[in-house]
Amino acid sequence: xxxxxxxxxxxxxxxxxAEDRLAATEGMTVAVVWAALWPKTPLxxxxxxxxxxxxxxxxxxxxxxxxVAFFPPVTGG
Amino acid sequence: MTIELRCASFEPLVELGRYQVSQGELxxxxxxxxxxxxxxxxxxxxxxxRGMTLEHYPGxxxxxxxxxxxxxxxxxxxxxxxxxxxxxxxxxxxPIVLVAVxxxxxxxxxxxxxxxxEELKSxxxxxxxxxxxxxxxxxxxxxxx
Numbered sequence: 001x002x003x004x005x006x007x008x009x010x011x012x013x014x015x016x017x018a019e020d021r022l023a024a025t026e027g028m029t030v031a032v033v034w035a036a037l038w039p040k041t042p043l044x045x046x047x048x049x050x051x052x053x054x055x056x057x058x059x060x061x062x063x064x065x066x067x068v069a070f071f072p073p074v075t076g077g
Numbered sequence: 078m079t080i081e082l083r084c085a086s087f088e089p090l091v092e093l094g095r096y097q098v099s100q101g102e103l104x105x106x107x108x109x110x111x112x113x114x115x116x117x118x119x120x121x122x123x124x125x126x127r128g129m130t131l132e133h134y135p136g137x138x139x140x141x142x143x144x145x146x147x148x149x150x151x152x153x154x155x156x157x158x159x160x161x162x163x164x165x166x167x168x169x170x171x172p173i174v175l176v177a178v179x180x181x182x183x184x185x186x187x188x189x190x191x192x193x194x195e196e197l198k199s200x201x202x203x204x205x206x207x208x209x210x211x212x213x214x215x216x217x218x219x220x221x222x
Contacts, residue, residue: 009132009204010215053137055200069134075216076131076162076203077115077174077194 001065003033008071011047024064031058033068046073078150078158080142082133084165089114089175096159096177107156107179111186113194119169121216127208129167134202138162145196149178152192153185160193162203 005020012018020037030049049056050069062068079096093112097103117129146158156179163173176193180186198219205216 006134008134008202009206010217013215050134050137050202053134053140069137071134071202072204072215073218074198074200074202075205075219076133076201077198077219 003028003062003064004067005033005037006067006069008069010072011044011070014044015041024062024066028062029058030056030060030062030068033062034058034070043070044072047071048073078143078146079160080139080146081159081161082139082164083161084163086167086171087161087163087175089161089172092161092175093159093177097179100157103157103179106181108181109183109186110177110179111183111190112175112177113190114172115174115194117167117169117171117173121207121209124209124211126169127210128169129208130206131164131167131173132204132206133164138202141201142197145193145200148196149189149193153180153189155180155185155189158189158193160197162197162201164203 002021002023007015007018022036030051034043048071049058051060051062052067119126142160146160149155149158159177161175167173176190178186178190207214207216
C-alpha cells in the first residue's frame with residue numbers, strides 16, 4: 001500500500017506536485033516522511049501537517065496505508 | 078445541522094430562508110437566529126483584487142466543519158446550524174461563507190455563530206489565491222478579526 005502524501009496550495013505550487021507515495025518503514029514519523037521525500041528542502045516554517053485528515057504533529061507515527069498531508073496556514077471564511 | 082461546500086455562487090439569504098422553513102423541528106421553538114455572511118472584497122493588502130480561487134482538502138474540510146458545528150452544539154444549547162462555504166472560482170461581491178445558528182434565546186445564537194466562524198477560519202482547510210493587479214498570490218494568513 002505505502003503512504004500517500006498530499007500537498008496543498010502554495011506548498012504544492014512551490015514543490016511542483018500535488019502527491020507522492022512512499023513505502024512505510026518501522027517507526028516512521030511525519031517528519032521522516034518529509035525528510036525522505038525532500039532531503040534537500042527543509043519543511044517551510046508554519047507548515048501544517050495531517051495524518052488521515054486529522055491535524056498531527058511532526059512526531060506522530062505513520063503506518064502503511066496512512067494519508068499524510070502538508071499544507072500552509074489555512075485562510076478560509 | 079448541515080454543512081455544505083458549493084462550487085457555484087449562492088444567495089445566502091435565500092438559502093437561509095429556504096433552510097429555515099424546511100426544518101420542521103425548528104418551527105415554534107427558535108427565538109433567535111444569528112447569521113454571519115463573509116463576502117469577497119475587491120481589495121486586499123492595499124491592492125485591487127479581480128478574482129479569487131478557494132482550494133480545499135476534500136474530506137478533511139467537510140470533517141472539520143462538521144466537528145466545529147458539533148463542538149458548538151456541545152457548548153451551547155442550539156436548535157440547528159447551517160454552514161455553506163464556497164470553493165472554486167469567485168468574483169468580488171460573491172458570498173464566501175454563510176453561518177446560521179438557531180436557538181431559543183439570543184446569547185447562545187450570537188456566541189455559537191461567532192465561535193463557528195472563528196474556528197472555521199483557524200481550522201478548516203481552505204486556501205485563498207487572489208488574482209490581483211500584480212498577478213496571482215496565495216493569501217498567507219487571515220486577518221485577526
